[in-house]
Amino acid sequence: MAVKPTVSISVIRRLPRYYRFLGDLAKAGINRISSRELSERMGLTASQIRQDLNCFGGFGQQGYGYNVSSLREEIARILGLDNQLNTILIGVGNLGRAIVSHLDFGQRGFNLTAVFDNNPELCGTTIAGMTIMDPSMLEEYCSAHPTQVAILTIPRTAAEALSERLIQCGIRCFWNFSHYDFNLDYENVVVENVHLTDSLMTLGYRVNEYLRTQQTKTEE
Amino acid sequence: MAVKPTVSISVIRRLPRYYRFLGDLAKAGINRISSRELSERMGLTASQIRQDLNCFGGFGQQGYGYNVSSLREEIARILGLDNQLNTILIGVGNLGRAIVSHLDFGQRGFNLTAVFDNNPELCGTTIAGMTIMDPSMLEEYCSAHPTQVAILTIPRTAAEALSERLIQCGIRCFWNFSHYDFNLDYENVVVENVHLTDSLMTLGYRVNEYLRTQQTKTEE
Known part of the structure; x- marks a missing residue:
């Protein structure tokens, strides 16, 4: 089944959610689901779901719905x-x-091979079976072990300072928790930014809106 | 300036980014910016930016652009x-x-007042000046200290098990790092979910796409 070349990023971002929900359904012993039921669970419209899945060639059959495990496998393949x-x-x-300890990289398509930290007290200690290395070892490590992705759980200034070396090491894909903006300095990089404070501020807006609504209700 | 009642969530989600970018500009000593320049920095179109900011009554002047610090203050007020x-x-x-230690809650509109953990070795120790309490203290604490928001950095099953008690404590707003889905069980709750594995899987898709493109280029 050919994947259309230009799938929009908003569709891509929903795929992990589908995968997660379908996993929950499979665990609950549900083998088959209609797009209506799936949409209610996921808070999307049924037509949205059909559109999303059509981007990848379409699954499901009219009147039958989706087969949970085969749809899940298909999404796993796409991802x-x-x-x-x-x-x-x-x-x-x-x-x-937290990330090294709690995320199952193997099941998500990643092979976490090495961890680095410039704190001399951490270097040489182990985490999840890996010995923490000093970042001065980056070039040596990457030339012996070709690496596609770097996860940056360091402050912004540290990320900025390391960026050129990482690029020179052949790494162009980043899971970036720092607030350093790769796209300002580099082209042809793949960066997935995680801005926890953005999420927190969005929550704040929504909470304040909610509290205002509650107050209005009380006053009525 | 009246805030229109129904601002779409995608606009809201961009506001923290505007706030962050404007903060960077202010730090760099830039007082004024055109929507075109702002759009280039943020990777949005200029018309998108004008539309976004118009949702809140519009800022900026034709031919002048935006005043960085007053736009930033206005967004802070909206958020x-x-x-x-x-x-x-x-x-x-x-x-x-990580969250307690590194996020500046006060500057984001939140007052972090208490932390809980059911690990007996942690209870009674302190973090960021707060004494960690056992979750059995939740009801007592919340009745003495009315609380609007709970941050859940616990596994899914623990979140599900605690959810009813939190709601009973009057908390209806959650920053939810667990994979428990509040919306399946509760209505009238405000939940900002942070699914790190979704972000990781999105990155995986994008990296694989990128590597395919690179390979095609090499083969050409």
Whole structure:
């Protein structure tokens, strides 16, 4: 089944959610689901779901709905979860530690091979079976172990300072928790930014809106 | 300036980004920016930016552009960054610890007042000046300290098990890092989910696409 070349990023961003929801359904022993039921669970419209899945050639049958496990496998294939992208992480503070310890990279298409931190007290200690290395080892490590992805759980200034070296190491794909903006300085890079403070501020807006509505209701 | 009642969530989600970019500009000593320049920096179209800001009554002047600091202040006001929403955090593992230690809640409109964890070795120890409490204290704490928001840095099953108690405590707004889906069980709740694995899987898709493109280029 040919994947259309230009799938919009908003569709791509929904695929992991589909994958997650379908996994929940499979765990609950549900084998088949209509686009209406799936849409109610996911808070999307049924037509949105049909459109999304049509981008990849369409699944499901009129009147039958979707087969949960085969749709899930298909999405896994599209997302490339079977691939093993060689990945390093830089910054073993609390956030880096949480990520290394709690995310199952293997099941998500990534092969986390090495971790780095410039804290001399951490270097040489191990986490998840890996010995933490000093970032001065980056070039040596990457030339021996071709690496596609770097996870940056370091402050913005540190990310900016390391960026050129990472690019020189042949790494052009980043899961970026720092607030450093790669796109200002580099072209032809793939960057997935995670801005926790943006999410927090969005929550704040929504909470304030909610509280205003509640107050209006009370006053009525 | 009246805020139109129905601003779409995608506009809201961009506001923190505007706020961040304008902060960078202010730090760099830039006082004034055209929507074109702002759009180039942010990777949005100029017309998108004008549309976004028009949702809140419009700023900027034809031919002058935007005044960086007054636009930033206005966005801060819209986001409610001056508010102090009383907030608790549950789950002081690596992720909870990262969040408590590194995010400046006060500057984002939140007042983090208490942290909870059911690990007996953590209870009674302190983090960021707060003594970690056992979740059995939740009801007592919240009745003495009215709380609007809970941050959940706990596993899915723990979040599900606690959800009813939190709602009973009067908390209806959540920054949810667990994979528990509040919307399946509760109505009239405000939930900002952070699904790190969704972001990771999106990155995987994009990296695989990128590598395919590179390979095609090499073969050409």
